[in-house]
Structures are given as structure tokens and as C-alpha cells.
Amino acid sequence: MTMRQSDLSDAAEILRSAQHVVVFTGAGMSAESGIPTFRDDDGFWQRFPVESFATWNGILRTALWRPRALAEFAYEVIHPIANASPNAGHQALENLEHFVKVTVVTQNIDALHQHAGNTIVHEIHGSLFELVSLHGRFRSLLSRGQLQRIANRVAKCRRGPLALARLMLAMRPWLGLGIRGLHRPKLVLFGDAMAEPDWTMATRAVEECDCFLQVGCSGVVLPAAMLPAQAKAAGAITIAIDPQPATADIWLPGTAADILPALLTAVKGDSP
Ligand code: APR
Numbered sequence: 001m002t003m004r005q006s007d008l009s010d011a012a013e014i015l016r017s018a019q020h021v022v023v024f025t026g027a028g029m030s031a032e033s034g035i036p037t038f039r040d041d042d043g044f045w046q047r048f049p050v051e052s053f054a055t056w057n058g059i060l061r062t063a064l065w066r067p068r069a070l071a072e073f074a075y076e077v078i079h080p081i082a083n084a085s086p087n088a089g090h091q092a093l094e095n096l097e098h099f100v101k102v103t104v105v106t107q108n109i110d111a112l113h114q115h116a117g118n119t120i121v122h123e124i125h126g127s128l129f130e131l132v133s134l135h136g137r138f139r140s141l142l143s144r145g146q147l148q149r150i151a152n153r154v155a156k157c158r159r160g161p162l163a164l165a166r167l168m169l170a171m172r173p174w175l176g177l178g179i180r181g182l183h184r185p186k187l188v189l190f191g192d193a194m195a196e197p198d199w200t201m202a203t204r205a206v207e208e209c210d211c212f213l214q215v216g217c218s219g220v221v222l223p224a225a226m227l228p229a230q231a232k233a234a235g236a237i238t239i240a241i242d243p244q245p246a247t248a249d250i251w252l253p254g255t256a257a258d259i260l261p262a263l264l265t266a267v268k269g270d271s272p
Contacts, residue, residue, distance in 0.1 A: 001245075001253040008259075011239050011250050012266030018100050018211035018237075022202075023093055024227055025106045025113070025256075028216020028242060032257040033084040035110055036076075039218050048073045054190045067164035071157035074171065078154060081110045081128050082147035089215065089256030090116035092264040099267055103205040107217065107224050109187060115144075122198040122205070124224055126186040131174065136196075139183045142174065150174050194223065203230065212236040214248065215256050 015021060027037035037043045045054070052058045052066075053073050062070045086094075094117040096102050104113045104121040109128045113121045123130075128147065131139040142150075153170035157163050168176060175184050188195050206212065212231035217240075219225045228248070232238055240246035241259045252259050 003252050003254050003259065007250050007252055008262060008266050011252060012263060014211055014237050014239065014250075015096070015100060015213070015263070015267050018209075020101045020103070020205070020209045021096065021211045021213055022205050022209040022227075022231060022236070023096070023102060023104045024212060024214040024217060025104065025108060026215070026217030027108060028218075029089060029106070029256050030084065030087070030108055030110050030112055031216065032087040032089065032255060033110070033112060035080045035084050035108075037216070037218075039220070044076070047076070050190065056189055056192075059189075063164055063167075067167055068158055071154055071163055071167050071170075074167070075151060075154045075158060078128065078147060079151040082144055082151045084110055084112060086112045086116035087257040089260040090118075092260035094118050095264050096267070100211075103202075103209070105202040105205065105227065107221075111144075120205075122202040124194050124199050124202050125188040126195045128185055128187070130186040131183045132186045133180075134182050134184065136186070138186075139180065146173060202227070206231045206236075207234045209234070209236050212238045213241070214238070214246070215241045215260065217242070217246075218244075219246070 031037055038045050052062045059070065090112050093104065093113065097118060102118065102120065104118045106113055106121060106123055107125045109123065109126055111127055111129050129142045131142065133139055150171060150173060154167065157167040157170050186195060206227050209231060212228060214228055219228065228238055238248040239250045239252065240248035241252045241254065241256060243253060243255055245251065
């Protein structure tokens, strides 16, 4: 379905007159940065079963019984994110901050909104770059270069003997024993509590906003999937950008890197 120009103009007018916009993003936001989504045809959960790769217990079982499969999964997650850069959609959302107060609430773990320059970003499913203690206390932030080196080492563990031992060594700066004890990436897997204080601040922003713009979210994973309805109930106008039909006051059919720059052009009042 193609986007109607009138819908784009309406959405731009809503953004221009808003006091506080919450931008809620999912994997579709980063698809054009080369990071696969989860539930599209080539998505992660089509290639790697959730029960083996999306819970800590599943990952532990896979590590013990199929370490090369875990190395493959780890590489497929880390490599695209380590080598990604913000796409035109991320840049447009940074630009939006010059016109209205923006709070980004993202399900993504790729830090591309911060890389693009957005200043308020709540990572409600954690981040591949943030290391925490086993109890979730902040330890350090990895650089994209460090993540690239980890991906290159993990790639070598996908074949050959002693895959688990080699994988644990390959992932050490990211997962394992450091000078201050055990640490892990701050990731929210199925069954985990949401990342804090991000989740508390995200729900507070959703209650306060007058415009809720969601980009690239399938809306199937709770509690994050509750946010659009929560924003609506709090009186916000909802806008959705997605190639697939999405529930919102205005649905702009299309991709993040196409629609968001066009939306910003309309917000600025430049001729589209
Ligand atoms: N631009 C915009 N939207 C896109 C694009 C694109 N280029 N490509 C795909 N999409 C849309 C899809 O139509 C879909 O609605 O992005 C959405 C991706 O859905 P999922 O793969 O389910 O990703 P997401 O909604 O972020 O998943 C939520 O599920 O597995 C957990 O923790 C994981 O954070 C993730 C959560």
C-alpha cells in the first residue's frame, strides 16, 4: 500500500504542534542499517528457535549441547550490530529534536539512536554495549570496535573442536570473569524483568506525551507492546510507520529510512 500525501501532512502537523513526542522503535527501525528483524521472513526467530536462544536457560542448554550453533547465533547477532551505522531514519529522528521534545523508547539493543545523536533514549530491552554485574549493576560500555573484535573471534568458534571453551574465551570482554567479578551484557531475554531505570522512565514519558510515533514494531511482545495503548489512553495521538498494517490514528505505510526523512521534510515545511 502506498502512503497518502494527506496522511503525511496530517502527521507532520501533529508533530509540529506537539509538546512531547515519544518515538517507540522496534527492529524494523534498524533493518535498513543491515540488522535483521526477529519475525520477518529472514528474521532471527525464523532461523534460531526462541526456546533455544531467547532465554538464559535455553542459551545454557544450547551452550552445553550445541556450542557451534550458539556461536553461529552469537555471531549473527553481534556482527551486524557491530558493523551497523545509523540509517536515514535514525538521522531524521535526531533532526526531530530540533522541533519538539523527543523521548526515544527503543526495543533495540544496537545503540543506533544514541549514535545518531538523540539525547533521551530508553533501551527497555537493554543494550549489546552495556556490561553489568550478574545482579545488573553497571560495569562498563563497550565500543563498536570492541564488539567487532568479539564478532571476529566468535566467528572462528562456529567450526572445529572445543567450541564451547573457545567461545567463552572469544566472548570474554563481553561475557564472563573480569577483574571485578562476573559480568554480562545488559540484555532482557524472554522471562526477564525489563531494563531499569529505562522501563520506569519510558512508561512515565508515555503517560506525559501528546504524540506517540511508533516505527518498525510488530507489537507482539509484552509488556513493551502495551505502550501504544497506554499512550492512547493517556490522550496521545498515535502514528505508526511500518510496511505492514499497524494500529494507530495514522498509519504511514513504508520503511523507516523512506518515511521518516519525508516526514521531517514535511515538519520543516519544506516542499516535499
Ligand atoms: N522499516 C520499518 N518497519 C519495518 C522495516 C523497515 N525497513 N522492516 C520491517 N519492519 C517492521 C515489520 O513489518 C514488523 O512490524 O518491523 C517490525 C519488526 O517486528 P519484529 O521482528 O517482531 O521486531 P520487534 O517488534 O522489535 O520485536 C519486539 O521481540 O524477540 C523480541 O526482544 C525482541 O525486542 C524484540 C521484541
